[in-house]
Amino acid sequence: MxxxxxxxxxxxxxxxxxxxxxxxxxxxxxxxxxxxxxxxxxxxxxxxxxxxxxxxxxxxxxxxxxxxxxxxxxxxxxxxxxxxxxxxxxxxxxxxxxxxxxxxxxxxxxxxxxxxxxxxxxxxxxxxxxxxxxxxxxxxxxxxxxxxxxxxxxxxxxxxxxxxxxxxxxxxxxxxxxxxxxxxxxxxxxxxxxxxxxxxxxxxxxxxxxxxxxxxxxxxxxxxxxRTTEAVMDAVDGGEASVDELLARVCDALDVTMTNAGAVVLNRAVVSAHLTELLEAGRVGMKVTGNKLIFSAQA
The missing domain is CATH 3.60.15.10 (Ribonuclease Z/Hydroxyacylglutathione hydrolase-like)
Structure with a gap:
């Protein structure tokens, strides 16, 4: 070539x-x-x-x-x-x-x-x-x-x-x-x-x-x-959850199938990045509950 x-x-x-x-x-x-x-x-x-x-x-x-x-x-x-x-x-x-x-x-x-x-x-x-x-x-x-x-x-x-x-x-x-x-x-x-x-x-x-x-x-x-930001927001709207739980919801919504550890850590980082954006916009809240970092929708 x-x-x-x-x-x-x-x-x-x-x-x-x-x-x-x-x-x-x-x-x-x-x-x-x-x-x-x-x-x-x-x-x-x-x-x-x-x-x-x-x-x-x-x-x-x-x-x-x-x-x-x-x-x-x-x-x-x-x-x-x-x-x-x-x-x-x-x-x-x-x-x-x-x-x-x-x-x-x-x-x-x-x-x-x-x-x-x-x-x-x-x-x-x-x-x-x-x-x-x-x-x-x-x-x-x-x-x-x-x-x-x-x-x-x-x-x-x-x-x-x-x-x-x-x-x-x-x-x-x-x-x-x-x-x-x-x-x-x-x-x-x-x-x-x-x-x-x-x-x-x-x-x-x-x-x-x-x-x-x-x-x-x-x-x-x-x-x-x-579209990714809104998919993460929709996942949060589905009920308070951890990053890993939200990642699974987002993947289901976007028809993404992860088959190896590399894909999981990369996509987990993507969800985390969009969560930070949503936190800063006041659309999402973050708290520690039951030894877990939990995200939930803000009213």
Whole structure:
């Protein structure tokens, strides 16, 4: 598979996670997000070489394993490359055990140490602050889009926007109705803010195909995020319950079947994020009863 051009000097490598490639000085290539594993990274490097480009740096938009799992393989081939990431996210990329540890709340059991939650470590440093900057010889604009992760950057080059996981393609939203987020309120705000960017001709989500309809993509995502909030609220309206009990109700309502521990901890985090949003909006209350943390609807 080859790199696909979005604009002169702006390309991407399609996959379960898209890798964004920006050509810098001469034929240098900044690699933005390296995929889940060695397999994706190997194919990405092959496509970059076939295009006559040489990797000049790595930018990870956030610290989820499917966006930096290919770093280690690429660094074995190009050990001189520097890895950049947003604040907090750089710490997780450097110490990946923080991802499953945070989701589980303690040292994670073996089942939560799969490649989907625990990528190989790579030494990440702080990316520049949002705005225009140069990384790996490539001139880009970093845009803060926190919410899906504690902090995340979208990347703009001219008329092309790589939205990372601030926006998902419609197929991805349909496949994963409980779209992951660390902060559902910020997730919605970040998506809405992207729609206000002037002059964007093409937008590439982290998961999905490129489109020239930024407004349409934002609308689909905002509707999906709000649908999750209301599903959590409906679950709370069903009677006071713990997070795990609410998770089961939400999954039943959205026709989600969880078959492994990874899915449970990820979806539990999503429900928790939306509960926090509802708590802050005064729609839900929280109390401790019978040694349980219980949520209930507010009158």
């Amino acid at each position: 080859s790199l696909i051009a979005l604009a002169p000097g702006v390309l991407y490598f399609p996959g379960a996670v898209n890798s964004f490639v920006v050509v810098g000085r001469v034929m240098d290539a900044l690699l933005v997000d390296t995929g889940l594993d060695d397999s994706h990274a190997r194919k990405l490097l092959r496509a970059v070489a076939e295009a006559g480009l040489t990797p000049s740096g790595i930018l990870n938009t956030h610290s989820h394993a499917d966006h930096h799992g290919g770093n280690a393989f690429i660094l074995k081939r190009f050990p001189e490359l520097k890895v950049f990431a947003p604040p907090l996210e750089n710490a997780v990329i450097t110490h990946p055990i923080l991802e499953p540890l945070t989701l589980f709340g303690a040292r994670p059991p073996r089942e939560l140490q799969s490649k989907f939650l625990l990528a190989p470590p790579s030494p990440a440093r702080l990316a520049p602050e949002p705005g225009l900057c140069r990384i790996g010889g490539a001139d880009i604009e970093l845009i803060e889009v926190a919410g899906h992760a504690s902090l995340m950057y979208a990347v703009r080059v001219g008329e092309v926007l790589y939205a990372a996981d601030a926006l998902f393609g419609p197929d991805a939203l349909g496949k994963h109705p409980l779209t992951f987020c660390a902060d559902s309120r910020l997730q919605k705000q970040s998506a809405a803010r992207l729609e206000q960017l002037p002059g964007v001709r093409t937008v590439l989500p982290g998961h999905g195909d490129p489109t020239d309809d930024l407004s349409g993509l934002v609308a689909v995502n905002l509707a999906a995020y709000e």
